[in-house]
Amino acid sequence: MTPGQIVKVIWRDALPGTQEPNKMRPGIVVSSARLYYKIAFALIVPLTGSEELAIADASVQIEPTPKNGCTKTNYALSWNVQCVPYARLTETPSTISDAILAAIRKQIGVCIDR
Numbered sequence: 001m002t003p004g005q006i007v008k009v010i011w012r013d014a015l016p017g018t019q020e021p022n023k024m025r026p027g028i029v030v031s032s033a034r035l036y037y038k039i040a041f042a043l044i045v046p047l048t049g050s051e052e053l054a055i056a057d058a059s060v061q062i063e064p065t066p067k068n069g070c071t072k073t074n075y076a077l078s079w080n081v082q083c084v085p086y087a088r089l090t091e092t093p094s095t096i097s098d099a100i101l102a103a104i105r106k107q108i109g110v111c112i113d114r
Helices: 098-111
Strands: 007-012 022-027 043-050 060-062 074-076 081-087 089-095
Touching: 022 089, 060 098, 074 081
Parallel strands: none
Antiparallel strands: 007 022, 007 089, 022 043, 043 074, 043 081, 060 074
16 A cells, blocks of 8 residues: 555444445545554545535535546545554555645645644
């Protein structure tokens, strides 16, 4: 897995009424490639097609391209970065641009007051 790669994440055990996903959903790897072989987890930002979840200044709009494989406008939820075990991840050949990855990482920093 590499930073900027789109993966499928097996989300489960969602709490009722929390809007947490409870099925397989796409996400973007935002963790450093240096950590890939050192820990069994990746930092993932979920992708959604729901504009209602895209908080201004804490989400990045992603338009469909052949490189990212999206079929509609999606939103990377930078405010919802999560540490996910590799066992829950399935790689895809799809990736986002370096500029979008940089924007997501910058927003994560803003969310934690960096």
